[in-house]
Amino acid sequence: PLFRSRLRTSSKSWIMETVTSKPEPNWVDITDAFVAPTKELKLGELVRHESFQLLDAMNATEIMDPKMDSNVECKRIKRKILTFKAATEANVIKVKDLSTAELIGIMDELFACVATWLDGQCLAQTVFTCLYLHDVSLIEDPVLKAFCIGIVRVTAFLREAIFQAAVHEEEDQQTLASGFNFLEKELSDMRVLGMLKESEDILNKAIRGQNSAIKEAAASGSDTNEMTQKNDLLYAALTRTKFCKAFLTVCVQLDKPMCSGVAPAKEATVAALGLLADVKKTLSLGTARILDPEVVSLGFDPFVNNRLLPPFPRHPAIVSRVKAFEFLNVGLKEMLQVYEATTMVTLAAIHVFCSKFSWQKPFPTILSRSFLICLFYEKDKVFGKSDMTGLIRGSLKAFISPPVLCSKSRLSSVSPVKDLCDDFVYRCIQPLLELFQAQFYHRSKHRQKYANLFPSLSTLQDDALKYDSVLYEEYQKKEPEFVYLGCFCAWSLRLVVLSMLEFVLLGLENELYAVHELHYVFWYADYLMGWLIGCLIRSEKLRVTTESQALKQLKPKGKKKKQQKKAATELVAKDKVKQQELLFIQAQQCVCRGLLLIIEGLYLEGHLKLPAFEFGSEKLRYEHRFKPLEAVTTPGILTYEKYSETASLSKLLQSESSSKKIFDDSVDHFSRA
DSSP, X not given: OOOOEEEEEOSSOEEEEEOOOOOOOOOOOOHHHHHGGGGGSOTTOXXXXXXXXXXXXXXXXXXXXXXXXXXXXXXHOOSOOOOHHHHHHTTSSOSSSOOHHHHHHHHHHHHHHHHHXXXXXXGGGTGGGBGGGGOGGGOOOHHHHHHHHHHHHHHHHHHHHHHHHOOSOTTTOOOOXXXXXXXXXXXXXXXXXXXXXXXXXXXXXXXXXXHHHHHHHHHTTOOOHHHHHHHHHHHHHHHHHHHHHHHHHHHHHHTSGGGTTHHHHHHHHHHHHHHHHHHHHTGXXXXXOOOOTTSOBTTBOTTTTGGGSOSSOOOOOOOOHHHHHHHHHXXXXXXXXXXXHTTOOSHHHHHHHHHHHHHSSSOOOHHHHHHHHHHHEETTEETTTEEHHHHHHHHHHHHTOOGGGOTTOGGGGXXXXXXXXXXXXXXXXXXXXXXXXXXXXOGGGHHHHHHHHHHHHHHHHHHHHHXXXXXXXXXXXXXXXXXXXXXHHHHHHHHHHHHHHHHHHHXXXXXXXXXXXXXXXXXXXXXXXXXXXXXXXXXXXXXXXXHHHHHHTSOOSTHHHHHHHHHHHHHHHHHHHHHHHHHHHHHHHHHHHHHHHXXXXXXXXXXXXXXXXSSSOHHHHHHHXXXXXXXXXXXXXXXXXXXXXXXXXXXXXHSOOOHHHHHHHHHHHHHHO
């Protein structure tokens, strides 16, 4: 439609008034005026307005494209779009006397809509295209009514968890409610679960009656095939009702505060996974939905909510029932991993779990990621039981064991030393929460989230340096027998270097780097691994020194002798853990150096060639790749000039280096790894 308007100047504001008259439009063809200037543009040049970014182009909808613009198909349909009440009065859809096959078909289609919504579409174009959900009070079939209410409540819980977790981008997940009624005020959760249990009783009673009829028919020699098929249909409907109840139970239990419902939620999840296996076997029993836009099939109308959508909405395709239940199966299996995470009591264990969880393929669904972040931190508690400050203190003691956290240090419980330590631990909470939240995003978003983290991590390093300086002076004056050398700085440095290394390596995982960029990427990764190895070695020496000093203060008599022996055993155990981490990083560095040498050898052999940059330069690309790392003070950024001086491929190609020697050195590095 064509909208024309005129501006009128007011003393206070500009007022836009729509022209109400409709004169004949005077169309002007501007195609030539747009095409002509393109002849003046050189290859690779673009013209754009400063307010129009690449992201805007990616999110744009191609108007009049049937696959993207859902209004196109809406304009084509000839039938009148009816509300649920009007469709019921016109006998377009049934509210009672549904066949069991139709009931199963509606259930399966609703689950398909839920899976499509969780995959990134909006509620108005997925779940709430089902007219039955618009006013459940009009449904007369008790089983269908309870099931529809259960789906609405499941959707409400999932939407709230996704919204609260906020580990998704706008283009990845839609949480807009669009004014739909989620029945939060009308019915309690226990009442909804009770209605689903009543539906189970109705279906069980029907199954028992059918079984009796089958036995009687078999005794009289009659054909029982038709009755057996009806029994299979009833059992399939019962299985889906039970699955909906189990899924809702999971949501209700996980909504309880402080992880108090994790145990029953785990039981319900295991039950739901068992029911899903039975559901998959009976997917062919439900009535298939007719995909003709002129027909409202099984109570689903894809155009009923068009007035709630933006001017040019995308046209989503509802996933197949097979893919929908597979999606739900994967999400519920991931929830079992989430429950295991709630038992972890150390920061290192939680960090390792989050890293592995985000690495796994297929990538974790929005369902498991959202519930994980909701359970992770609530009311200053991690997984409902551990103080975040306590976890940070435990991490500091395990990594470097600073004297300020040593029970044998007199100053550890005296102000201002204790206050300084408490203040630093408190300042660590927000950066660590941001770091964990970044890991709960979709894997493809991690690199961008890490880039946003570096300023706050750099601030944490500055705080660590400030507190370490004050604590060093206090210990030098009052307790010189304890060595205090940058304990907070060492701990924060490890955290920063690990994040920087993850940022660089994520570019490899996401295939962001061109082949000619791999050389300086591995070169930079080698530099960061060197820093990490140095940090681990130095921190281990400081930790051993501090704990050895504490052991000396325990006189080997009676009970204290046992304490000394126990402390010595713990010291050995910590040494093993630190050595394993150090060996792993050293192996990674050897692999990194081996790959770096392979690339150099391939360039010397002529298998790889440096590109001739028509647009931009190698320096521009280098600075673009590592620009986010400039926010961090330590370790300092390696400039392109440093790379050119020490490891440039151009200099390597001009030298007389032997490719055979380079490949031999590469083999040595891989052997050491």
